[in-house]
Every structure is written in C-alpha cells, then in structure tokens.
Amino acid sequence: MASLNWKIGGKAGEGIAVTSFLMSKICQRAGLQVFEYSEYPSLIRGGHTSGQVKAGDAVSCQQKHVDLIVVMNEDTVRLHLDEFDEHTKLLVDTQDDKIDFTKYPSIKPEQLVAVPMVQISREQTGKSLASNMVALAVTCYLFGLDHSVLQQVISDFFKKKGQTVIDENVKAADAGLKFSQENLQIPNSKFQNPTASKTLFWTGAEAIGFGALSAGVQYYSAYPMTPTSNLMHFMAAAQAKFPVVVKHAEDEISAINGALGASFSGVRSMTGTAGGGFALMVEGVSLAGVTELPLVAVVGGRPGPATGLPTWTSQTDLQYVIHAGHGEFPKVVFTPGNLEESFKITHLAFLLAEKYHTQCYIISDKLLLESRMTVDASVIPTEFTNTRLSMAQDPLPEDNSFRRFIDTPEGYSPRSVPGQAHGLQLTNSYEHDEYGYATEDALMTKKMVEKRMRKLDGIIKEVPAPIVVGPAEAEITFVCWGSTRLVLEEVLRQVNQNGATRANFIHIMTAMPFHKDVFAALAGKAKKLVMVEENIGRQGELLIREQTGITFEHRINRYDGRPFYAEDIVKELENL
C-alpha cells in the first residue's frame, strides 16, 4: 500500500501549522486518505513545533518513520532523529548554515535536499514568507503529486486574503516547481491511481461539533482548555449559521451549570472541557443526576495530574469520568474511536440525554480532537430531522395534576418546560417527591433512587456494543477504547498483509453502561487478549474486569503524553 509521511518542524509561530494543513489538503484533493498530526508546546512562540502528514491509500493515524521532513531549525533534526532512516529526505534551505549536519553522522549527505527556499520566495514575492510554498512545491514534486492541486489549494486557502496574496503564493510555488524540475531527480510517483472517494477532512472536535449541530444543539457553554478549546471555537463560529448560543463562562462550574440551566429551559445543551476543568464541573455532574436534566459533555484527555502536559495526549480519565459525582445516578460514557464514531455518537448522545433525561459523556483525547483526518464522506449523513423526546403532553390538564418526576416503569418522566401552561414544577438539587418538592422520606427516597437508576435498563439497548475490527479470528486480539482504534487499524494493516490473520481487535465505544454479554462473547473467541491503552492505571482493563470478570495477562500501556505508534505495537507483538 502506497503512502507518504511528510513532516515539517520549526519554531512555534513560523507557519508550521498552516503549511502542514496545506500539505494535508493537497493529499486529500489528490484522492488520498490523510492523517495530520501536530505536536506543539504549551506556549505561543518559540518552542519547537511540528506538523506531520501521513497520506496514502489507507491511512488512520500518524507514523513514526518520516519520508521527507522540511527542516526549519536544528531542533527539527535533533528532536526527530529517531524518526529518520537512510531513506528519509531532509529538505533544507541552501542558505541556512546554522545547522551543522556533521553532528548527526547517521544522516548521509545524499539525504539532504537543498533548495534556496527563502531566496526563491524573496525573488518572487519580495518577502521570505512564501518560502513554505516553495517547500510544498518541492514536496509535491518529490512525491509525484500534481502541482495543479497545490495551486488550487493555495487559491482556496488564501481566498479571504485576496487575489494578490494568492498570486504571490502561487508564484513562489511555481518557482519551487521550476527549481525542482531543473535541479532535483525525477521522482517516481507512488500514487498513480488514488482512490477518488470523496472525503471530509476534520478534526475530532469538528466531528463532535457537527454531530452536535446535526442533533440540534442550541447552547454550548465552556471555559477554554486544551484539547477542547477548538470545539469551543467551532461552536462559536457555528453561531453565524445555526440557532446555537455559545457562552464563554467565567469557569467550568458556571459552564456546566449554564448547560443545565439552558436544558431546564428546554434547549439541547452541551459543555466541553479537559480533566482539570471537569474537576470543577463534577459538582454539576451530580446536580444533573438528581435534577434529571439532559446534558451532553465532552471530556478531552491530556496527561495530568493537575496542569500536567497541556498539549499532549492521554487516556487517563476514563475511570474518573465514570465515577465522577457524589451520590448514585445513571450516566452514559462514550469512547468513540474515530471521526465517524465521534459524529454519530455525539448525535446519539443528544437523543439519549433528552429521551432518558440523563447525562452523556463523550471521552476523547488530544490525538483525536486536534488531529485532522479524512473520513469517507458517504458514511456521514447530511440531512437530519429532529423531534423532541420525553416532553410532557401539550396541553397539560388544567387541574395542575402534572407531576414532573412521576414514577414510571422506564425511569424517565415526561418533562415540562417553563412557558408551558399547567406544567409548573420544581427541579430540585435536594431529593424530592414526584412534584419536585424536597423530601427526606425513606420510601420516597428509595423510590426516586430506583426510578433514576432504572433508566439504564433502556439505555443499554440503545448504545453501541463492542465490535471486532479485522478478521473474525486471529492469533492475537487487542482490546481498546477511544482513539487507540486509529493506531490499531494501522497495526492490523501491517501484520495482516497478504491475508494473514495475525491480529484483530475489540473496540469499546460505550464504557457505561457496559455491554457485558457482548464483550464476554467476543473476548471468549480470542486466543490471546492484549489490552492497549494510554495510561498506567489499566483503566479500561479494570473496567472490563469489574464488568465481566475477564482478566488480562498481556497489555501495552503508554503514559508519556505521546500517542501510540503502530510501529511500536508491531514490535511489542514479538514479546507477547
């Protein structure tokens, strides 16, 4: 399977993110699947930043080994040395004499591709800014990607800045192509017949955002925090086109209480944060439990404890989200693993939250929320019809006999909202009777606790069960939840070549309520189970053990803030 892995590294603020985005768009438009992964420090300028684009016929995650890297500074060589081999090309500026390559004996001179990128940019535009366009033109030339696609991507991207800016950048790119044709070896295109299926190029945050909009989200309140700030930005921008109000709250306590207030008024609402912000929200989690207000919340994983590694990835908050909130109440916790699941599960979360008057969590992480990747457009629906669920009948009896929290076999009780005549009710943080008035009565307390928990009996029938990805039977069965799916798909591509059945994996999309029987049946067919998750505490593994009694003898854990790489897992297979 043909693929390329391109990277650019430099200081934060040097246009790394933009160049990387444009490279991704070129690959997407060329008909390839794309995964764009970025690494950046928690600061605005100066620290080392890299953008990486893996593209090819079948791509689901980032890759360690780099084919071509655009070197903007010495850190790009020093910090990524272990990603190079003798086939890696390093694109450097001819006039950049700051990097002493003799310090890196593993890099042979023939690996260096020297192009006067800054000089070409200056000649063509009078500025050095367009040197990144030269780099992209050289990249396209070397990978055999069509130069006209680059021109089109540039003109789309700079559309808002006007024709002059487009022309300047295209000129720089054209000069980059000319230089390549005259000075560089003729490439062999690996991508002769790319599959031209239509894709969407999204971050996980955009998939969640569109999923929410598709379900009619109307209120999003949050406080900025990586890696869900981009979801906040997405929702804020969506206000111009959708009937949604976004509130940048004074803190996460206010954010979740705002989402619950909006929900009380009758609109579908959502909040989003990371582990630290969720800590502030937890009081509200419990409030959502007793008030039976619909709530959807996104919790983005990054390494803790405390401020931790703000801009890196982790799966350390699964048990935390599952157990968050004092008292006992039902909760739904989803762990979508890719764009399609993020979109569809978010849509479903809104329906379940409103139908069952409950809270639904979407656990994601930096890798999935901030990386951009392609998804086959045909699996993402575009047209939606939304209807209200579990609302009180209208009109209500005029004798004011309506009981908001009436005990029902299904556990949820039809809900009135302010504005509805004869629907007066008290939504109460205290334990309450069927009208909502506070109670300390033992029988009423027991009845209400049981009523709320009963919702799980219905919910379990509506949440996605674990699935097996790959061959039905294999020598090794990995188990994962969340974004680890992306990496394990690549692992299967590498170990199952030519029809081999070396490995498959069970993917868990719903952590709570847990499909015990389905999981046990799938795990029962496995010859060797290997848990793969991004934490040291074996959080998913312990959940499975708690729910099914199944124990693991093999596991692969990572907890250094970096995502798994397929290459590493393939290597680990030898030790199992």
Add this chain to the structure above:
Amino acid sequence: MSTTSDVTLKSPIFPTWCPGCGDYGIWGAIKKALVECNIPEEQLVVVFGVGCSGNMADFLRCYGFHALHGRALPNAEAIKLANHGLKVVVIAGDGDTYGEGMGHFIAACRGNHDITLIVHDNQVYGLTTGQAAPTTPKGRETKSTPTGQIEVPVNPIALAVTTGASFVARGFAGNIPYTTELIKKGIAHKGFALVDVFQPCVTFNHENTHVWYNERVYQLDPANYDATKRDQAWTKSWEIEKLPLGVFYEDVTQHAYHEDVPLLAKGPLTTQFPSTVSLAENFKEYQ
C-alpha cells in the same frame, strides 16, 4: 394560563423557618411583588440557592430550580438566554452569593444579565448553624471564628456597582411594603438587578436584630439622591453608622446580555429548535 397570584403561588408546604425569621418578611415581599408584576405563572422562573433562603423553593409554587449552593446565577443566566421571554428571579443568601458563588456574582454583574437577584443578607450562616458569612463584620465571634472574624466584610452594594450591575438596591425584611417596591423595580428593570435585603437571623445572629436594624436604617430620598451616578452610589454604600435603603444605582441605558446576542433578535432560542438540519453546504469547505 393564569397570572401569578396568591393562589397560584401557594405551595402545599408551609415554611420551616424559625419563628421571627426575617425570611418571612422577604417571602411576603417577594410574593407581593410577583403578584403585582402581573406575570403569567408559566412565564416566571425562580432559581433558588441553598440555605435558609433557598428553602423557599418548597414554599413558592412556580417553575422553580433549586440549585446548588452558590451556583444559582449560572443556572439563571442560561435559563434566561435559552428563553429570554421568561422573567427570571434568583433567591439566594449572602454566603451563597458572596461566598461560594462570588465569582458567578461578579460575572453576572459584568454580563448585565436580565435577571433579578434577591439576596437574604443576614451576616451569618444560618442553615449550617452559625458560622461567619462573607458579610459578617470584622471581629465578630462566631462558631467558625471563635476569636473573632479576621476578614473585612464584603460590601455587596459597592461590589455590584463597581462590576457592572445596572440596578442595585437594598431592602429590609422588617419593611415589607418598601422591599416589595424595590423587588418590583428590580423585576421591571432590564438588566442585572441586585436587591440585597437585610434579614435578621433570630437564632444565630444576636447582634443584627430587628431592633438593631430599625435603629439604623433609613430610606434614600429620590428628591435628594440621584441614583444614576455610579460614584455617588459607591460612596453611599460605605455608610455604616446609618444604613441607607432604596435604589443606590440604576442605569437604564445598558443593554442586557441577551440583547447583544445577535441570534436572539429572532426570538427566544426555545422557539428556534432546528427540527431539520442540513449540513451539506457546511461540509463543502472540508472537502
């Protein structure tokens, strides 16, 4: 559809406050004000904090939300933003508002959200049996400050005036008709309205009693006091020998938060539920 009246407000539960509690007076003033404002009962939402004041949730029949301690304001702001056709009133205590929920209080003032906040200000924690409140005077001995409160008290009026509230008033539980008028003005005001109400706590505060208040309170005379001057309101709020009651500050020129949300010009958010959504056009830029 019924207009809010003594009948519609009547809950089956009778108050559990101590005999002689100032909360009865505030309860009376709130009910009277709500009735006199002629609000359809289903268009009124009252959000309650947690404390003796918040227990009013059980004694006032309405669309109610009995929030978490300190968090009533964030709930109320969003209730209003989601359906700005509603009248939203918050009933909370001084510990609730100026202690646990201080950050939310300042944010609500800054946002000038169109809600009316009525604070039962008794300078003590009542429901938790007598600890120091944010409004407790420096030096006072309480259960949590046996050698005397070290911190200086919050000045709610000065704080509200300083942080952007557009209506700031103070009432007294011992004067129901006067407090009723202040609450009515607060509800009629477009923007964030604070009505801080002095409330004797007969069980846990033996200093600031009915008699103590009656000896000190006086009503601001609109003929001699211009409530449109922010600096004057601020100065007035620092009088402590005699305690002014009335409207300290009122600015009718400021927009309420929801008025500056462009989408809401089309009507309340609740009326804009997207029963159909088409994403096709939006997906184009991602292709």
